[in-house]
Structures are given as structure tokens and as C-alpha cells.
Amino acid sequence: MLSGKNVLLAITGSIAAYKSAYLVRDFIKRGANVKVIITEAALQFVTPVTLSTLSKNPVYKDFLKSTDTGEWNNHVELASWSDIMVIAPATANTLSNLVSGKGDSLFLATYLSCNAPIFVAPAMDLDMFKNESTQNNIKILKNRKLNIIEPKSGELASGLDGKGRMEEPEQITTIINQYFLDKASLRNLRILISAGPTYESIDPVRFIGNHSSGKMGFALAREAEKRGANVELITGPVSLETPRNVQRTDVSSANEMKKEIEDRFINTDVLIMSAAVSDFQPVKMAPNKIKKDELEMSVSLKKTPDILKDLAKIKKKQIVIGFALETESEKKNAYEKMKKKNLDAIVLNSLNDKGSGFGFDTNKITLITPLEERKFDLKSKDLVAVDILNFIEECI
Numbered sequence: 001m002l003s004g005k006n007v008l009l010a011i012t013g014s015i016a017a018y019k020s021a022y023l024v025r026d027f028i029k030r031g032a033n034v035k036v037i038i039t040e041a042a043l044q045f046v047t048p049v050t051l052s053t054l055s056k057n058p059v060y061k062d063f064l065k066s067t068d069t070g071e072w073n074n075h076v077e078l079a080s081w082s083d084i085m086v087i088a089p090a091t092a093n094t095l096s097n098l099v100s101g102k103g104d105s106l107f108l109a110t111y112l113s114c115n116a117p118i119f120v121a122p123a124m125d126l127d128m129f130k131n132e133s134t135q136n137n138i139k140i141l142k143n144r145k146l147n148i149i150e151p152k153s154g155e156l157a158s159g160l161d162g163k164g165r166m167e168e169p170e171q172i173t174t175i176i177n178q179y180f181l182d183k184a185s186l187r188n189l190r191i192l193i194s195a196g197p198t199y200e201s202i203d204p205v206r207f208i209g210n211h212s213s214g215k216m217g218f219a220l221a222r223e224a225e226k227r228g229a230n231v232e233l234i235t236g237p238v239s240l241e242t243p244r245n246v247q248r249t250d251v252s253s254a255n256e257m258k259k260e261i262e263d264r265f266i267n268t269d270v271l272i273m274s275a276a277v278s279d280f281q282p283v284k285m286a287p288n289k290i291k292k293d294e295l296e297m298s299v300s301l302k303k304t305p306d307i308l309k310d311l312a313k314i315k316k317k318q319i320v321i322g323f324a325l326e327t328e329s330e331k332k333n334a335y336e337k338m339k340k341k342n343l344d345a346i347v348l349n350s351l352n353d354k355g356s357g358f359g360f361d362t363n364k365i366t367l368i369t370p371l372e373e374r375k376f377d378l379k380s381k382d383l384v385a386v387d388i389l390n391f392i393e394e395c396i
């Protein structure tokens with residue numbers, strides 16, 4: 001769940017700061033992007049070079065980067081970059097500052113600006129931890145919905161034995177991973193998505209295809225993965241990067257796409273057919289390149305298999321969503337397609353809407369179900385994917 005997440009790690013002045021290097025490494029191992037903010041006191045315990053090397057990002061400490069140029073580190077930008085803020089180790093002093101709302105350092109100003117979930121891992125000697133002020137501060141922070149990662153009991157740096165040791169880095173990342181897992185609205189859901197065009201070969205070098213870029217299907221795969229679903233993507237020929245944690249299978253023709261989808265359909269909870277599958281294919285593919293010097297040339301076509309219609313026959317509990325890209329009588333055609341193919345919903349987009357359809361980064365859709373129609377404004381395909389996945393969440 002941490003893969004691709006932006007983790008802002010704040011390190012404060014506890015002896016446990018040396019463990020933060022392991023923490024950075026563990027977040028990176030899990031695929032997260034890490035930026036480190038450090039307090040003045042923490043510099044006594046770890047060096048920025050270690051942390052910048054491990055995190056592959058500069059370490060942030062002061063507001064001002066250069067007095068000559070006036071360049072400064074923007075606490076608001078850092079806060080909004082983060083998907084999560086982790087304060088580990090958190091000193092007694094820092095707990096007090098968090099409670100009081102002080103903002104006199106880059107770290108504290110960033111904390112005050114941060115709307116992401118915040119995790120705090122206190123680390124201190126047992127009596128500092130037991131102290132009423134510290135305990136009150138922790139109580140207040142818990143009431144403010146901060147996630148406190150309780151310290152462990154054991155031998156402390158002072159040589160004393162008791163509660164105050166920062167939780168181990170691996171355990172911290174496991175706790176945070178579990179937090180995201182619990183929040184993942186589509187966890188354990190198996191979603192199969194088709195994307196892109198299909199190419200129907202005329203001869204070894206020519207084909208019948210369409211202008212589909214695959215962007216909508218890939219945006220859907222990214223959004224479904226973000227919500228914790230197990231996502232499989234069957235894609236026609238496109239030049240797009242595979243979304244993280246998504247199982248991708250490349251196909252070329254409608255027949256290949258049909259096979260891959262049918263093989264998986266039984267073990268799928270949701271199928272989203274956003275691919276622009278060709279409606280026709282040559283009756284026969286010429287074994288060799290057709291020569292240019294032939295005076296006339298015609299290609300006999302037959303219909304490609306209707307993937308959705310065939311799946312409708314074996315459909316059980318799956319939610320099946322189709323796409324319709326129309327140029328005329330849009331709604332009428334979409335309703336007919338939904339009925340004929342036994343779909344739970346159809347996403348209609350019209351080539352008559354500016355910025356909608358093939359190739360664009362934007363889309364304007366109407367989501368049609370047998371019970372209702374939902375019209376959406378023109379927006380980025382990433383945000384269209386959010387609307388469609390929200391709908392799926394309602395369905396399940």
C-alpha cells in the first residue's frame with residue numbers, strides 16, 4: 001500500500017534518530033517517495049548526507065535556502081506534497097510544540113500546514129515519557145486524530161529499563177501500511193480492465209485499427225489500484241507506462257483480447273471494458289505483404305466477436321461496465337448497447353463534445369444505468385476515473 005505514496009518524514013532530536021536512516025530505507029524498499037525534514041537538534045544525531053542519499057531527495061531544515069538569492073523552502077508545498085507525515089522519532093519537546101501550535105521552524109510550520117494523516121513515534125527516556133506533561137500532550141494529540149505509535153519497553157540509551165524506546169523502523173512501516181490497507185475501499189476486489197484499440201491484420205504489415213490511446217483504461221487501472229483493488233489490465237497496442245502494481249497483458253487483435261478476458265472473467269468481481277475493440281476484421285489475413293502494383297484492391301470484412309455479449313451469457317455476480325463512444329443518437333445507442341449486452345452501466349462519451357474521446361487527456365461522460373443517468377463535466381481522464389470508481393464503490 002505504500003508504493004508510490006509520498007512520505008514526509010520529520011526527524012527530531014532524540015538518540016533514536018539513528019534509526020530514521022533504516023526507516024527511510026524501509027519506506028523506499030516499499031516503493032514510497034520520501035522527503036526528510038530535520039530539526040536543528042536532530043542534526044546532532046544523523047547527517048543530512050546519509051538521509052539525502054537514502055531518500056534520493058535533499059533534506060529540508062530551514063526556511064531559507066540561500067540568503068543571497070532569497071530562495072526558501074516552502075512549508076505549504078512540502079505539506080501538500082505529502083500523502084502522509086511521519087514524525088519519528090518525536091521528542092518530548094516536539095510533542096509539546098505540536099500541542100502548542102508553535103510554527104517557528106520549517107518542520108513545525110509544515111506540520112501545521114499538513115492535511116495528510118500524521119503518525120508520531122515518541123522516543124525518550126522512561127521518566128520523560130511518564131511525565132504528566134508528556135502524557136497529557138499525547139492524549140491531546142490522539143484527540144486531534146494523530147496516530148501515535150506507542151514506544152516499546154526495554155533497555156534505553158540512558159541504561160535504564162522502561163517504556164520509551166521508539167518502535168522499530170520495520171514495525172513502523174508495517175503499522176502505516178496496515179493503516180492504508182484498512183482505508184483501501186476496494187481492497188480484495190478483483191478488477192479487470194480492457195484498454196486501447198485492437199489491430200486486425202490485413203497482411204503482415206497492415207491492419208485495421210482505431211485512434212484509441214488507452215489513456216482512459218490506464219487511468220481507471222491507476223485509480224482502482226490506489227483504492228487497493230487487485231487490477232488486471234488487458235491492453236491493445238498503446239505506448240503507455242504500466243501503472244504500478246497492475247498486472248498487464250498486451251494483446252493485438254479482438255480475438256486475442258476476447259481470449260484473455262474470458263480466461264479471467266470467472267475470477268473477476270468487476271469488468272470495465274474501456275477498450276475500443278474493432279467491430280470488423282478481414283475475413284482472411286494475406287500471408288504476405290500485398291503488393292502496391294495491384295490496380296484495385298478490396299478487403300472483405302467480417303464482424304469481430306462481441307466480447308461483452310458473449311460474457312453476458314456466463315455472467316454471474318460480476319459488475320460489468322461498458323463504454324460507448326458515439327457520434328450520433330448517442331443516448332439511444334448507449335441504452336440499446338447496455339440492454340443488449342446485459343451491462344450494469346455504460347459510460348457514454350460523444351465525439352461531438354469538445355475534448356472528449358480518443359487521444360485527449362480529458363473526457364466528458366454520462367454514466368448510464370438501467371435506473372439513472374449521471375452527467376459529468378469535462379475533466380481530466382484521471383478525474384473521470386475517480387467518478388467511475390466512486391460509482392463502482394456504490395454498487396458494491
Ligand SMILES: Cc1cc2nc3c(=O)[nH]c(=O)nc-3n(C[C@H](O)[C@H](O)[C@H](O)COP(=O)(O)O)c2cc1C
Nearest residue numbers: 012013014015039041042091092093094123124125
Ligand atoms: C544525547 C542526547 C540525547 C537525547 N535524547 C532525547 C530523546 O531520546 N528524547 C527526547 O525527547 N529528547 C532527547 N534529548 C533532548 C532533545 O534533543 C531536546 O529536547 C531538543 O530540544 C529537542 O529538539 P527538537 O524536538 O526540536 O528536535 C536528547 C538530548 C541529547 C543531548
